[in-house]
Amino acid sequence: MFLHVLKYKLKEMFRMKWALGWTILFPIALATAFYFGFGNLIKESSDTFKPVPVAYVTEDAQEQIDPFAIVLKQLSDKDAEEQLFRLKICKETEAKKLLKDEKIDGIFYGGNGKEPALVIEKNGMNQTFLSQFLREYQNKALMYETTGELSASEISLQTLRFKNDPISPLMNFFFALLAMASLFSSWLSVTAMNGISAAQSDRGKRYECAPVPKTISVLAAATAGIIVQIFSNILLVLYIEGVLQLSFHASFLSVVFVTSLGGIIGITSGMAFSVLAAKSETLKIVLPLAFTMTCSFLSGLMVDSMKQFVETKMPLLNKINPAAVMTDALYTLGTYGTGNRYYQDIIIMIVMIIVFVAVGIAGLSRRSYDNI
Amino acid sequence: MEYPIVKIDQLVKRYGEKIAVDHFSLEIREGEILGLLGPNGSGKTTTINCLLSLLKYDKGEVEVFGKHMTPSAYEIKKDIGVVMQNVAVIDEFSVYENIDFFCGLYITDKAKRKELTESAIAFAGLEDYVKYRPKKLSGGLLRRLNIACGIVHKPKLIIFDEPTVAVDPQSRNAILEGIRRLNKEGATIIYTSHYMEEVEGLCSRIVIMDRGKNVISGTATELKASLKNRETVTVELKEISEEQIWGLQKINHVYEVKQSGEKLIIRCDGGSHNLVHIMNYLIEEQIEFGRVNSELPTLNDVFLEITGKELRD
Known part of the structure; x- marks a missing residue:
């Protein structure tokens, strides 16, 4: 029965022209537009990455033994193959002046056993890069300390294994685009659920008269949506990497894995929306669309510094915004590989899926209604 | 079963x-x-x-x-x-x-x-x-x-x-x-x-x-x-007196006689050959009449009598 419903749901979805347009063609068209907007900048920046100017302020001037300072210095070595920073170690007043004069993009604080911290004056790509670097350092340092593998003083560039080919911050537009494409599947999902619930359509009414357990129906419809979305994501990733020649700085499969999780979030959130909007045809369209566009906007689809802005003002929002988590996972993957922070993002996405599935199943598995 | x-x-x-x-x-x-x-x-x-x-x-x-x-x-x-x-x-x-x-x-x-x-x-x-x-x-x-x-x-x-x-x-x-x-x-x-x-x-x-x-x-x-009205006979005529209408009402099973313009509507609550009895009376009384029509009740009549004629939502 599951396979019968799955087969026909797939047929139905692949024949829905509007769905294919929004799921496959629209993201490809948007990717093309982004490419013409700043594709060359991305390509150039990956060839000619410019180290980010940053200051390091330490109260006790003990940077010689401060592990964070050591890592910063290693990553600022002009002779090194992969220089990430142009580092200036100085007093706080001087650092603040440099920041004000826009000679540097941020100030790192540390030393004296304190947690490293970052101060920035404005939002931008370099500032995003500094912030994400610090977060990754803290995550890894915490992991090494927790596991007892290495003490804080033993942490070095080698143990942190930062990737030495930094990804262009402009790629964040494409990450946000992938997130948007994935979350768009919530719309597809709402449509799929519509056809199997008596409370939502005449088709659903006929469907629920049949001797098919509701869980099987919901799972088959969701699986079909996920397959369509993964297919669409693969096409988009292939298009960006193969046709537009923009690199995600990560293996194809790992990018597809992250986007697939995003697609599953889209589909499962659609299940939840179809429960919430059961009686309103308008809400069925508005809810997934508003959800997708709001999440994508906050993750930097339209304004590149938006995610950083949210990070400084409401960091929790970036943790519960699926698009932000997904772009973060893709950025982390491309910049640092599969580190702590990457796994943290993956776990957050899995938790989101579980929550949406719980809401969706609880609402959709009803087989008898108060009103239809 | x-x-x-x-x-x-x-x-x-x-x-x-x-x-x-x-x-x-x-x-x-x-x-x-x-x-x-x-x-x-x-x-x-x-x-x-x-x-x-x-x-x-x-x-x-x-x-x-x-x-x-x-x-x-x-x-x-x-x-x-x-x-x-x-x-x-x-x-x-x-x-x-x-x-x-x-x-x-x-x-x-x-x-x-x-x-x-x-x-x-x-x-x-x-x-x-x-x-x-x-x-x-x-x-x-x-x-x-x-x-x-x-x-x-x-x-x-x-x-x-x-x-x-x-x-x-x-x-x-x-x-x-x-x-x-x-x-x-x-x-x-x-x-x-x-x-x-x-x-x-x-x-x-x-x-x-x-x-x-x-x-x-x-x-x-x-x-x-189950309906009271089992047959409706409609007669086209020019004129009929009050006494003659009263005479029609005395025919067996006729329970209502109504004049509407040049039409006489006679309702019967059962019986048989009602049309024959009515026409015999009209001939005996030398009443000139045109077309005569007899209708038996339909399911629609049953429906309207039971559910009423007022409009529903």
Whole structure:
């Protein structure tokens, strides 16, 4: 029965022209537009990455033994193959002046056993890069300390294994685009659920008269949506990497894995929306669309510094915004590989899926209604 | 079969303060074609939704094939077919795929499914349209596809909810013939409609619902016999005196005589040869008259007398 419903749901979805347009063609068209907007900048920046100017302020001037300072210095070595920073170690007043004069993009604080911290004056790509670097350092340092593998003083560039080919911050537009494409599947999902619930359509009414357990129906419809979305994501990733020649700085499969999780979030959130909007045809369209566009906007689809802005003002929002988590996972993957922070993002996405599935199943598995 | 195919006992369904079905009871025996009539909002569709366990109800008991009906009573559901009032098919599938899809929800064996799908296509006369998408079909063909999707698995109980709305006379005739055929093949039918002549010609028993209640039930003849007015005789004439009208009222079984312009309307409450008695009286009294017409009550008269003539929502 599951396979019968799955087969026909797939047929139905692949024949829905509007769905294919929004799921496959629209993201490809948007990717093309982004490419013409700043594709060359991305390509150039990956060839000619410019180290980010940053200051390091330490109260006790003990940077010689401060592990964070050591890592910063290693990553600022002009002779090194992969220089990430142009580092200036100085007093706080001087650092603040440099920041004000826009000679540097941020100030790192540390030393004296304190947690490293970052101060920035404005939002931008370099500032995003500094912030994400610090977060990754803290995550890894915490992991090494927790596991007892290495003490804080033993942490070095080698143990942190930062990737030495930094990804262009402009790629964040494409990450946000992938997130948007994935979350768009919530719309597809709402449509799929519509056809199997008596409370939502005449088709659903006929469907629920049949001797098919509701869980099987919901799972088959969701699986079909996920397959369509993964297919669409693969096409988009292939298009960006193969046709537009923009690199995600990560293996194809790992990018597809992250986007697939995003697609599953889209589909499962659609299940939840179809429960919430059961009686309103308008809400069925508005809810997934508003959800997708709001999440994508906050993750930097339209304004590149938006995610950083949210990070400084409401960091929790970036943790519960699926698009932000997904772009973060893709950025982390491309910049640092599969580190702590990457796994943290993956776990957050899995938790989101579980929550949406719980809401969706609880609402959709009803087989008898108060009103239809 | 000892038990009724459907047994609804004291069913009550409320929507907030409004009572949609009010202690409704009904039994349907095997092989019956039961016509369920009622004005808009009388509770027909709500009753059917409760019978199918799609709607929760507040009180009462619903049994189908002698078993308690629940949302997960799959053994019962596999023998029920539903033809919805609105066409409920999938636009992205062809005629064949639509029928095959709904058949597959009931039948897992592929060979059997193919056989049943082809049989339903032939039943609905859709052989020439198997590859068409619903949007390419006319209203009548769409209705036939809707029916084919509902009966493809050869159910023992089929519910038709106004299946002939907005179809041409030819398609309507084909649909009604098809329902008779399904009944002859052994299916028990519940049929709701607003077309009285359809119900009268098709159904072996009729239930009239109003305000959620089972107001009256019986064969069409029994329902008509329940009316006081059993025959209406209309006579065209120029003039008639008060005494002559009074004389007409004295004829056996005549209970009302009304003059409306140049028409005299005489209502009788039973008896036989009423027309002959009335015409004999007119001739004896040397009253000049034109056309004379005699009408027996229709199911529509029964319906209007029971449910009233005021407009409903």
